[in-house]
Amino acid sequence: MRIPPFYRHPVWQRFLAGAAVGGCISWLVFLFMFGTIQQKNSTIIERQAIRINELSGHIQILEEDKQKLNEENEKMLTIQEIDVKIHNFERYGINDRLGIYKAEESVGEDLRSLIAEDLTTVYKNKEIIKKTVENKRLTINGKQYRLVVKELYFYTTISLVLELKLAD
Structure with missing residues (x-):
């Protein structure tokens, strides 16, 4: 089999060159959009991780306070x-x-x-x-x-x- 000699026709040469340039441009646009979306998602995840750490600290403090109050209440139990x-x-x-x-x-x-x-x-x-x-x-x-x-x-x-x- 033989490849058709389209490389000799300027119309086909422009079409294939346009497809190659268009593919490169679309790939660059895709990389830019994907990168910006990933950057937004990573900043959101970082903020959520910081918030989770803060809330975990608050929960730990509240649990310690609750435990102290329970111990104090147990000490205050009296015979009725x-x-x-x-x-x-x-x-x-x-x-x-x-x-x-x-x-x-x-x-x-x-x-x-x-x-x-x-x-x-x-x-x-x-x-x-x-x-x-x-x-x-x-x-x-x-x-x-x-x-x-x-x-x-x-x-x-x-x-x-x-x-x-x-x-x-």
């Missing part, structure tokens, strides 16, 4: 009430609900001084609270009973679960 429950009174044939209620109130009165105290202070003295309750003697229906602490929970409410035992 005392809940006393006596179990196994049926074992000794005590059907006097009023007597059990009075015994629970008596124990609650002994511990009333703990109300409005700091939770950590009360928790540190839990053994003293236990001994105070266990050394108490109750008289129900003419019999002497002592209390044994089975469960002791601390939060804004002190919850005591007690058992009755016959006093020696």
